[in-house]
Amino acid sequence: MKTLKDLSFSVLDAFKGRNQKRLRKINDEIMKEAALNFTRPLYELAVLSYILAKIVSKPRFLGKELAQYLRRIEDDVRDLAQAAGTADEAAMLAMFEKASGSVAVLEKVDPRFMRDLVSKGKLKTAATMYAQGMSLGLASDMTGVSKQDILGYAGRTMMFDRVKEEMPVKERLRAARKALGGNE
């Protein structure tokens, strides 16, 4: 099991190398870890790694004119990686908040979408938790993302198609007819 510190430094290294593939892989790793041993900082790191992977994947963010903004994000990630393991949870969360703020500043330079990167990252993380097996309510409680948003996202993915149901449709309909008091 990797520590929050190890994972944070992995995120930093991959971001500095502008390595989207690596960031995605680390995100998967953090997501699994967060589902098994949920902590708020781990969840925030999952969101941040997703956001950074998104940033790295967009050439419009990688031009020279935005380099200072990316450096600021790198500094924030370095700060939180160094503090992980020694700082308390509140302090860690404040550092994640600072990193999110830096992402928002980067996005403001050239806004394109209604939903910002941070909200998108939170939604994706919450929906992944639901897809992994956490209930909808638990995923919503843990992430602060509304059930409506999670369902809207989940409904457009294949998550429900990946789990085999035990009960055939015919049997379900029979039970539903009975529940309503009609003929089976």
Add this chain to the structure above:
Amino acid sequence: MKPRDILCDSGSFISLTTACLDQILPFLSGKFGVRFVIPPSVEYEMVTRPLRGGLKPYFFSAIKIKSAIRSGVIVTVQADVAGKTERILSRANNIFFAKGRPLQLIQSGEAEMLALAGELGVRDILIDERTARMLIEAPFSIRDHLAEEFGVNIMLDKKALSEFDAFTKGFVAMRSSELVMLAYENGFFDHFEDLKRDALEAALYKVKFSGCSLRFDEIAEYMRAVK
């Protein structure tokens, strides 16, 4: 005659209102005399919080549910189920273990709904949420899914599972997709005339895309059974 009650989770209302199929509720209620029962927490989540909290994206759904509550199609039922909720929650979240740790699967709202069903003697549950439904119907499938997702062995505590089963024994879970099908069978889509079969298929896709835990092959299976 005593009305039949169906206990509902918030997820099914989200799917139905998002898909603009919420009129199925009064339709089936009128046809079969059923009441769609919810705990106060679902009313708070679906109506009070969006309206009072200024959550504009959810206003319209909240108004539609509020109107169904006013007309008696949806009924909020209160019961003291705190103790039972706690016990269900503790059992459900100690059934599966990964790397020696219990996996948290459901939260208090979902446990409360199951506790309320037991308390009221309601066996029929409308639930679009996948995890709690599968815990009731097919816990071994959810174990396999967790093992695949996390790539680790998932251990099962048989005692916790059998205690959880005792709380949910006899429950029949249905999804909003089954309500859509029953609505079709009873004429809800008849005004589409020769397009009514297409309308049904479109409606099933719509509830799926709105979050109902329904698979594409199930939609195909539904449609094969429809004349």
